[in-house]
Amino acid sequence: MTETAHGILPAQAIGAMFTRGEISAPRHPDADQIQPASLDLRLGPLAYRVRASFLPGVGAKVMDKLDKLKLHAFDLTRGAVLETGCVYIVPLMEGLSLSAAVSATTNPKSSTGRLDVFTRVITDEGRAFDTVPAGYRGPLYAEISPRTFPVLVREGSRLSQIRFRTGDPFVQDADLRAIHAEHMLVAGGDTTIGGGVHLTIDLEGKGPGSLIGYRGKRHTGVIDMDAKAAQEPLDFWEPIVHRGDSTLILDPNEFYILVSREAVHVPPLFAAEMVPFDPLVGEFRVHYAGFFDPGFGHSTLGGGSRAVLEVRSHEVPFIVEHGQTVGRLVYEHMLERPEALYGEGIGSNYQGQALKLSKHFRASA
Structure with missing residues (x-):
């Protein structure tokens, strides 16, 4: 990777970030966690119900805000139901130690969006949701708010994904x-x-x-x-x-x-x-x-x-x-071609789709 390179990091580069410690987690990545141009993010073992959504802002950490806004904490290791109309904060397994050349953005996974589960990622000192500045070193947190259906999640559930980039790869x-x-x-x-x-x-x-x-x-x-x-x-x-x-x-x-x-x-x-x-x-x-x-x-x-x-x-x-x-x-x-493309034997759920519900539903509809 050169200083002038502009592009989205592919799966093989994301894997190398784990090896170098730029992405850390208490356990190895799941077999299908690294996608062609993104990484699924896993929920940690503890969740917090909070009074309101928030951004920490300059000089503030998410945990400091949680101390003031949390209603209660609960365990996810055996699974728990997140109710509609409530706001939850869950520390994610993955933490980051990015180089000054690498930034990132996050997004709900397709299956999360199709269930109307409003999900955003927050960083310490964050002033915007779903945005990780270049050089960020610290934990990641998911804000989760089911809007239509109550959902069961557990430690390791993957609701969000992160995409890493260098420079400005936007196509004019x-x-x-x-x-x-x-x-x-x-x-x-x-x-x-x-x-x-x-x-x-x-x-x-x-x-x-x-x-x-x-x-x-x-x-x-x-x-x-x-x-x-x-x-x-x-x-x-x-x-x-x-x-x-x-x-x-x-x-x-x-x-x-x-x-x-x-x-x-x-x-x-x-x-x-x-x-x-x-x-x-x-x-x-x-x-x-x-x-x-x-x-x-x-x-x-x-x-x-x-x-x-x-x-x-x-x-x-x-x-x-x-x-x-x-x-x-x-x-x-892309910074380079991914080793495997979407739909190329990597468990992609929506290749060749037309009108399709999320993967949670039987195909009989």
């Missing part, structure tokens, strides 16, 4: 157009590039009567965050079908799973992230979990992967229409 629009011309970054919509590749919403599906989304139910059972294909979808979700009118009214404080019109492609030498389109265009939020790894939707790996949209309206009902722009996919250069 002019270069993005050239990359799209060569690699077809999105297909199936009206390709618009401006501050990233625009993504639009699909509310037509396969025509009248077809499934176009899901709305989360209230007062459901508990979802085990570590159990795959364990839940019946209809116990937790109301299917939404196309009724001939390609619009959908988002009810305030309800949670929806929808899908993009476009199939997304992330070539092997790039990573991507979904970011807000423009907060002024509508009273709704999309994309709780925004990381897309190299190889997502890659044609040689069973491509055609659409972006699943986690959608929540704000204070008022809001109508969204088929083809409406709901987010931007920004691309960044």
